[in-house]
Amino acid sequence: MPLAECTTLRLGGPPARFLRATTAAELVDAVRAADATGDPVLLLGGGSNLVVADAGFPGAAIQVGTTGRRVDPLGDGLVQFTVEAGEDWDSVVADAVSQGLGGLECLSGIPGQVGATPVQNVGAYGVEVSQVLTSVDLLDRATGRVNQVPAEALGLAYRTSVLKGTDRAVVLRARFALTSGGQSAPIRYGELARVLGVEQGDRVPADAARKAVLELRRGKGMVLDAADHDTWSAGSFFTNPLLDETTLGGVLIRIAERLGDDVPVPTYPATPGHRKLSAAWLIERAGFAKGHRGPGGRVALSGKHTLALTNRGGAATEDLLDLAREVRDGVRGAFGVELHPEPVMVGCSL
Structure with missing residues (x-):
């Protein structure tokens, strides 16, 4: 197969x-x-x-293909939500919201399974798994033993962990600390706050946050739909680059030289001493529009979001990689910023 x-x-x-x-x-x-x-x-x-x-x-x-979920009270308005690695992530988020549990709602609509979320430190709309993950059960392949490992030992950072890029352990299940009472986590993402009509930092009913996130993701082709080739993707193909202040200063000079001094450049807080740039913004300003086609037209940037590389039907993996290289090299040539792929590469590389 x-x-x-x-x-x-x-x-x-x-x-x-x-x-x-x-x-x-x-x-x-x-x-x-x-x-x-x-x-x-x-x-x-x-x-x-x-x-x-x-x-x-x-x-x-x-x-x-493992399944199973369990909710246990922790006290002080918190519960522990334990989920087997093979459970569908969005179904788990929907279940948590339906039970009046807050913390996962902004991660609605993300495809994949629970076991992958701590590996990638999945995040969206101002929330990362690291904010709610408490522990995982891992099979240590070197020893053959199963161990419960606290989240703080996983090196969780922006779209990464000590588990990413290594095959030394297998996630068997994950535990999340969620709030009871039906309210969302504080809304941190500006676009989502605007859609919900609230200030950043406010809380809303968790089901309202989930609905808003799903609508935003659908508008960007980020909710799986077999009939929509814009969703034949691996989601965001490149991570948003994190730059230290010195490097960022040089990049901003190059952007001004290319686009003009009056062009606002979106940057966001990140780790201490670093700012995050929008990969999608850089891709578009480097000349790659939504729907930009790759070799033979078999692959393309999504017609809804330039950060997704899509299979338009009949493509090969090499077609997709050629398009990814074209975009990566174009952004590097325009702005001196190196984009790095977010998906896991199996038997291939850029």
Whole structure:
């Protein structure tokens, strides 16, 4: 079976072996067995953050199909929401909101499974998983043991963690601390606050925040729809660049030289001593419009959002990578900023 059938980009060749684990015990056994024989392992969740080579994968592709959710009171208006790694992320968010639990609503509409969220430190609309994650259960592949690991030991940062880019551990389940009472987390993202008609920092009913986020994501082609090729993507293909103050100053000079001194440049707070630039803004100002086509017209930037690279039908992974290289090189040439891919590359690279 080609891995194109298991990814939202609908790209990728076949694995040497394919199996599906429906319980945590099956998942642990499957990974241990592959490790014992020295087979490479590719863990498949929703496939929403994977770019798989046309040649496929020379090992065991293990699809995580584990399910289960549990809510336990923690006191002081908090609950612990424990979720198995194979659960669909947006279904989990919807369930939390329906139970009157706040904290996940701004992460609505993100494709993929729960197990991937701490690896990537998934975030959107002013909220990151790191803000609510308390711990994960990990299979340590070096020792074969299952350990509960606190969130603070995961090195969670902007779209990354110590788990990203390594195959040393497998997420089996995650625990989140959420608030009871039906209110959202404070609304931090300006666009979302405007849609909701509130000030940044205000709270709203969690279901209202979820509805607003879903509408915003649909408008950008970021909610999966099999009939809409703008959603045949891996979501945001490039991360927003984080620049220190010195580097940012040089970039702002180049932007002014190219676009004029009076062009406002959106920047956002990030880690201490750094600011975040909008990758989508840079891509558009470098000359790549929504719908920009790649080789043969088989791939393109989304017609709704320049940060998504999409399969228009009949594409190969190399087509997508060629388009990604064109965009990356164009932004670097225009502004001196290096864009880095957000999806996990399997058997391929830029």
